[in-house]
Amino acid sequence: MHAQDALSTAGPDGVLGLCGAALALLHSLDPADLGYPCKPGEGRLVHGDFGPQNVLLDHAGTSVAAVIDWEFSRLGNPLEDLAMAEWVIRTHHPELAGHLSSFYRAYGARPDWPARKEAMVRLCHGFRDFCVQWGDPEAVAMWDQRISATEGFRE
Template sequence: MTAVLDPVALAQWMRAQGAQVTGGLSAVRVGQGQSNLIYLLTDEAGARWIARRPPLGELLASAHDVAREYRILHALQDTDVPVPRLVGLCEEEAVADVPVVVMSHVDGTVVDRMDVAESLDPTVRRAVGLGLVRTLARIHSVDVDTVGLGDLASRSPYAERQLRRWTRQFEDSRTRDRPDLEALTALLQANIPPAGDLSLVHGDFHVCNTIVDPATGAPNAVLDWELSTLGDPIADLGTTLAYWPQAGERPSGTFAAPTLPGFPRREEMAAEYLSASGRDGASLAFWHVLGVWKIAIICDGVHRRVLDNPANAATSGVPTPESIQATIDHAWEIAAGYGLAEQPLLFRARNA
């Protein structure tokens, strides 16, 4: 049994699934992700695949469930949602101490570093942004019952489920007291919108979780389905906007590439999605604020996992207490922009 991946045992398992693996496999960790660990597998003929496994160390209940992610990817294989082709789900202890999902390697570019974003022509940057939300509309058009995902999660009101789940995640993994985050939780609880449509929700839909054609900006694959569930599709739009900073905003701890010239602004992204999906955006303020709130909680959880086990740190670095605070401040600013709350400095002065 290995603590990460055993390439020899994995190659044997892949051949048993029908994969054409030539010789031995190398496994190298890749990507900027802070959650499940991603490995590029390469055989002696140069063929490539991707393997995903949970992070190392003690995990929160229901977190990093790659078997569930496999189920979702399997259900989407024959839809018009672009996803990698699957090799299978490996649950053999000779390969790893946890389940591992193995899938095809998809050619293209992941816009997960500033130098990658800067290398794109501004017209391609615009296409990346608009293609992102059009793809989101395609995800939300999937009939979950037809593809076998109708029982993926509860169909109870999604906003309440999200608030319960992420409040519990914060309580279970918090690194320090954060009264302004708790106050933001109370603000969200006071502004829960009426339940909307029910669809497959990606749960973490942003530019770093897609592979795009560097020449056209068209999406080649959507990645990282571990947070997917059934819920309100506007929640996904809120998450996408939460990860989409704009020029002129102070840094919030999120990836700054969308501030470069060419990338569309958030209001244009929202309008494009609503046009492509035919949905109403009345609840977007709530879901946008909740999206930033959730990012702060996720980042705090990543910080906790790295404190507990430094081997979980991504090569791009890890969230810091300062960047987490910046994200919380950004959530308050977004809430204030929608008229839901005061600016963060006013909030702090009132609660000092």
């Protein structure tokens, strides 16, 4: 079951809690143990596009079966994954933003609002820059709108 679909069928608190716990586990992994050539303190493994859109649950919707779409994974700051997951909820499921506490509770930490918002805006700029490189003016315009919307987010 796709976690994004399960937000409405299995309940947002449970699904976001499962996502938060899965991300905490991911961020607890030592990149060197996974074969990443890295130096101590160089960063943690980040998914790069984490959120319910890239989490698969078991048929009952009670456990994470897989985290998919790893093409943006790298060493970085875990705040990037937290910001992406929050951005996905605020953008695609704004009615569920009040349930983000379940995600952060399961993750075990909730960075302060200014840091989360700044990270969300920075992610949007990164996607916009990608669209500029591809020469897609419609996509650039879409990301300009998303940047503006994200800058307007309130905790």
